[in-house]
Amino acid sequence: MSRRSDLPFGSEFSPSQIELPKVLEFAALHGGDWRAFEETVREAYFEGHKTSTYNRTKLANNTKLGMIAYGIIERDATLTSFGQELYDLRHDEDALHDRLASHILLNLRGMTLVQCIRDMVAAGEQVNLTTLREGLAARGIHYPSGGKHPSMMRLWLAKAGVFIGSRWQINEHRIEEILGIDPDDFAVLGDLTVEQRAFLKALANMGTNDPQPANAVAKLATATYGVKFPEKSLPKLVLNDLESAGYITTEKTTTGRGAKPFQVFPTGKLITDVVEPLLEQLRGQADPKLLTLLRTPLPAILEEMKGKNRYKAGLALEALVFKIMRLLDMTYVRTRLRANQTGGAEVDLIFESARLVFFRWQIQCKNTARVSLDDVAKEVGLTHFLKSNVIVIVTTGEISSEARRYANKIMADSNLAIVMLNGSDLIAVSEQPAEILRAFEREARHAMNLKKLDL
Numbered sequence: 305m306s307r308r309s310d311l312p313f314g315s316e317f318s319p320s321q322i323e324l325p326k327v328l329e330f331a332a333l334h335g336g337d338w339r340a341f342e343e344t345v346r347e348a349y350f351e352g353h354k355t356s357t358y359n360r361t362k363l364a365n366n367t368k369l370g371m372i373a374y375g376i377i378e379r380d381a382t383l384t385s386f387g388q389e390l391y392d393l394r395h396d397e398d399a400l401h402d403r404l405a406s407h408i409l410l411n412l413r414g415m416t417l418v419q420c421i422r423d424m425v426a427a428g429e430q431v432n433l434t435t436l437r438e439g440l441a442a443r444g445i446h447y448p449s450g451g452k453h454p455s456m457m458r459l460w461l462a463k464a465g466v467f468i469g470s471r472w473q474i475n476e477h478r479i480e481e482i483l484g485i486d487p488d489d490f491a492v493l494g495d496l497t498v499e500q501r502a503f504l505k506a507l508a509n510m511g512t513n514d515p516q517p518a519n520a521v522a523k524l525a526t527a528t529y530g531v532k533f534p535e536k537s538l539p540k541l542v543l544n545d546l547e548s549a550g551y552i553t554t555e556k557t558t559t560g561r562g563a564k565p566f567q568v569f570p571t572g573k574l575i576t577d578v579v580e581p582l583l584e585q586l587r588g589q590a591d592p593k594l595l596t597l598l599r600t601p602l603p604a605i606l607e608e609m610k611g612k613n614r615y616k617a618g619l620a621l622e623a624l625v626f627k628i629m630r631l632l633d634m635t636y637v638r639t640r641l642r643a644n645q646t647g648g649a650e651v652d653l654i655f656e657s658a659r660l661v662f663f664r665w666q667i668q669c670k671n672t673a674r675v676s677l678d679d680v681a682k683e684v685g686l687t688h689f690l691k692s693n694v695i696v697i698v699t700t701g702e703i704s705s706e707a708r709r710y711a712n713k714i715m716a717d718s719n720l721a722i723v724m725l726n727g728s729d730l731i732a733v734s735e736q737p738a739e740i741l742r743a744f745e746r747e748a749r750h751a752m753n754l755k756k757l758d759l
Contacts, residue, residue, distance in 0.1 A: 309446065309447040309448055309451065309453065310413060310440075310444075310445045310446050310447060311412070311413060311417070311440075311445065311447045311451075311453035311454065311457065312370070312373035312374050312412050312453065312456075312457070313366075313369055313370055313373040313451070313453065314370045314373065314374070314452070314453060314455075314456025314457065314460075315366045315369075315370060315452065315456070316350075316363050316364070316366035316367045316370060317366070317367050317369075317370025317371055317373075317374065317456065318370075318456050318459045318460070319459050319460060319462075319463050320459060321349060321367075322345070322348075322349055322367055324390070324394075324397075324400060324401075324404070325394035325395070325397065325400065326348065327345060327367065327371065328376070328383070328387065328390055328391045328394050329391075329394065330344045330345060330348070331371070331376070331377050331381050331382070331383050331387065331391075332383060332391055334381055335377070335378075335380070335381050335382035335383055336380050336381065336382055337380070337381065338368065338379065338380050338381040340381075341368060341377075341381035342361065342364045342365055342367075342368055342381075343364070345364040345367050345368065346360050346361055346363070346364035349363075349364070349367070350363045350364055368381060370456070371387075374404075374407075374408075374412065375387070375407065375411065375412075376390060386407060389403060390403060390404060401460070401463040401464040402464050402482055404460055404463075404464070405460065405461050405463070405464035405466055405482050406482050406483060408457055408460060408461060409461075409466075409479065409482065409483060410483070410578065410581040410582065411581055412457070413445060413585050414457060414461065415487075415490050415582055415585055416440070416443060416445055416585045416586075417440070417445075417454055417457060417458075418466070418474060418479065418487065418490075419487075419490055419491060419494060420436065420439045420440050420443055420445075421436070421439075421472050421474060422474065422487075422491070422599070423439070423598055423599030424436070424439050424599070425472075426599045426600075427598065427599050427600060427601050428601050431471075431472040433452070433454065433455065436454055436472075437635070438634075438635065438636060439598075440454070441635060441636040441637075442598055442626055442636050458471070458472070464478065464482060465478040466478050466479055466482070474487075483578055484578065485573075485578055489573075489582075490582055492549050493579070493582055493583060493586060494586055496545065496546075496549070496586075497541070497542075497545075498531055499525075499531055499533060499541060499542055500541075500542050500545055500546055501583050501586060502525040502526075502528075502529040502531040503521060503522060503525050503533070503542050503543075503546065504546060504551055504552075504574070504579070504583060505525070505528075505529065505580060505583050505584075506521050506522075506524040506525035506528055506529070507521050507552065507568060507570055507574065508570070508574055508579055508580050508583075509524070509528070509580070510524070510570075512570075513569075513570060515555070515567040515568060515569045516567070516568050516570075517565045517566075517567060517568070518538055518539075518543060518554070518565050518566040518567070518568045519535065519538070519565040520565075521568055522535075522538060522542070538566075539554070539566060543566060543568070550571060550573050551570070551571055551573055551574045551579075552568050552569060552570060552571060552574070553568075553569040553571060554566045554567065554568055554569070555567045555569070598623055598626060598627075600623070602624070602627060602733070602734045602737065603734055603735070605620050605623050605624050605627070605734070606620075606624070606730065606731065606734040608620035609621055609624065609671070609700055609730075614671065617671050617700075618669070618671045621669045621670075621671050621698070621700060622653070622669055624698075624730060624733075624734070625653060625667055625669050625696075625698050626653070627737075628698070628725075628733060628740055629653075629655045629665070629667070632657075632740065632744070634655040634656065634657050634665060635655060635656045635657065636653070636654075636655055637654040637655060637656055637664075652666065652667065652668050652669075652683075652686075653666075653667040653669070654666060654667070654690065654692075655667065663693045663694055664690065664691055664692045664693055664694070665692065665693070665694045665695075665696055666683060666686065666687060666690055666692035666694065666695050666696070667695075667696040667697075667698065668683050668695070668696070668697050668698070669698050669699075670697065670698065670699040670700070670701070671699075671700050672699060672700070672701055673701040673702070674699075674701050674702055674703075674704050675697055675699045675701070675702070675703045675704060675707050675724070676704055676706065676707055677704065677706040677707045677709075677710045679697070679707065680695075680697065680707045680710050680711050680714075680722065681710065683695045683697065683722075684714055684720065684722075687720060692720075693719070693720070693721065694720070694721045694722075694723065695720060695721070695722045695723065696722075696723040696724075696725070697722070697723070697724050697725070698725045698730070699724075699725070699726055699727065700727045700730065701726065701727055702726050702727065703724045703726055707724075708724070711724065712754055715751050715754045715755060716754045716755065721747075721748075721751045722751070723744065723747040724747065725743055725747075729743045
């Protein structure tokens, strides 16, 4: 069963193919009779297509499916409450497109799309449908292979002025006008920890401007989102950063006996109907510190890896591997072991490629001086569970001779390929990204020599 798309389907529901006011009127006229709705759409927009009646009907059906995915109509073509809002605005196209843009940005992961593009531009990466797929995947956003979901979203956002000029150029001012918040606020929310986000969502859900005991908000967040909070370090781990970001103010209760909890005051910036959907978009994304590194150029990541803080260096190594695998047009699947669970010492990532044949790549990142035989053996043992074809071991240090001999033995006796990149390779790639090809070609020739058939 294929994974459900995180972005809305939009084929044949785009401003280049249909007129939004008209299809809204079609839905108002034929709501409850989806066949009549599809027939009207087909006659209005696809009857002139030089294709079969079946295909023209399918195009009209795609328009209907797109409107369903965007939350505008129900399955029977009846307008939803949001669709009715749009229908009421149909005579004011500026207001109509602004309202749809707000819905896309807040409820259909549009701000995640915008922030991904901002990060890629900041990192000096080219933005196109191929690179964007990997950028979104790194943020936990997936859609079907070959799908044009981001393009359809961009076209509708462009109608409201969110995208201007070149294909992916963002108008930050229009986002602020449409949502009433600075786009940088979304980046700030993205940098919050899971605990901080859960606390903020719980406070927003309370729907009050009155001060609340911090421990009561934390208790609600635990019950609602399953996130646990260390009671004694709540100010340090949660409250201080939220106050610095401008979402809350705090006050220490001093009256009475014993330790008293902080009182938390929501600020005007904590707008439930905006912040809540934005926080929801961030659910399931990668470690916020990793996302910060993903918007960082390669040389700066390498400098971070040289630092003495093992946790930060480990995250930087993970970000570097993300970028390396994206250079090879691999599809990110998931992170098997989070860096914050290992103190930054090592992390495993899963990538896939379906060009010509399917391969699953299992990557281990080692922020250590030396990769041992045991490190390689552990990864070999996991290939059966993960159904991997390729193991990639990336280290900031060196590969021990014992580890290389063991890898050679495994490759000679099985169908596994084991790729090993050391610190020198990483430096070369950071200075010249195309060097990744030289490193992988070297490893591929080595594996081929080991696997020669004696015929």
